[in-house]
Amino acid sequence: MKRLIKANSEYSDYMTIQHGRQKFSVHINYDGPYEGSFAAQVSEIHPYDDADYAWARIKHNGQVEFIKGGKIMDKMQLPSYDEADYEDISEYYNDMLDSVAVELMDINKAVKPRMIHN
Numbered sequence: 662m663k664r665l666i667k668a669n670s671e672y673s674d675y676m677t678i679q680h681g682r683q684k685f686s687v688h689i690n691y692d693g694p695y696e697g698s699f700a701a702q703v704s705e706i707h708p709y710d711d712a713d714y715a716w717a718r719i720k721h722n723g724q725v726e727f728i729k730g731g732k733i734m735d736k737m738q739l740p741s742y743d744e745a746d747y748e749d750i751s752e753y754y755n756d757m758l759d760s761v762a763v764e765l766m767d768i769n770k771a772v773k774p775r776m777i778h779n
Contacts, residue, residue, distance in 0.1 A: 672702065678755075680762040687758060693721040697742020697750055703761050705769055712775040715768045717761050725761055727768055737764060 672688035679685070689701040704716035715729035723739040739757050747753040 671700065677706070678758055678762060680759055680766065683762070683766055685758075685762050685765070691754075695741075697753055698723070699754065699757075701758070701761075703758065703765060705765060707774070709777045710774045711777050712772050714772055715765060717765055719757075719761060725764075727764065729768070734768060735764075737761075 672690045673692070674689050676687050676689065677684050678687055684706040686704050686706050687701055689699055691699050693699050698721045699719065700721050701719040702716060703719065705714055707714060713730055715727050715734055718726045718728060719739070720726075723741055725737040725739060726733050727735040727737070739760070742750065742753050745753060745756075747756070
């Protein structure tokens with residue numbers, strides 16, 4: 662049985678990103694305590710698939726938690742905007758979200774799809 666999670670109001674924007682052929686859903690909030698900090702939830706988009714895929718939670722401090730089945734499977738630390746050499750902040754956001762997407766794809770590659778047939 663799939664649990665529905667109520668939308669969290671701490672994320673102000675929604676977008677989709679793509680890495681290769683895989684699309685990702687991103688709920689994001691850019692209002693962090695310092696320049697370049699953001700919080701987000703990232704998950705792979707799998708229409709008509711009821712399998713339990715991992716998703717990622719990015720905290721304002723750059724810590725990323727990869728969660729599957731309610732448990733933290735892995736962690737990763739993103740570099741801060743000040744530590745990295747980017748021309749503008751949108752390039753930084755795109756690069757950080759892409760690195761999280763790559764890690765999610767790696768974690769989820771062993772998941773067997775469970776297609777929903779109506």
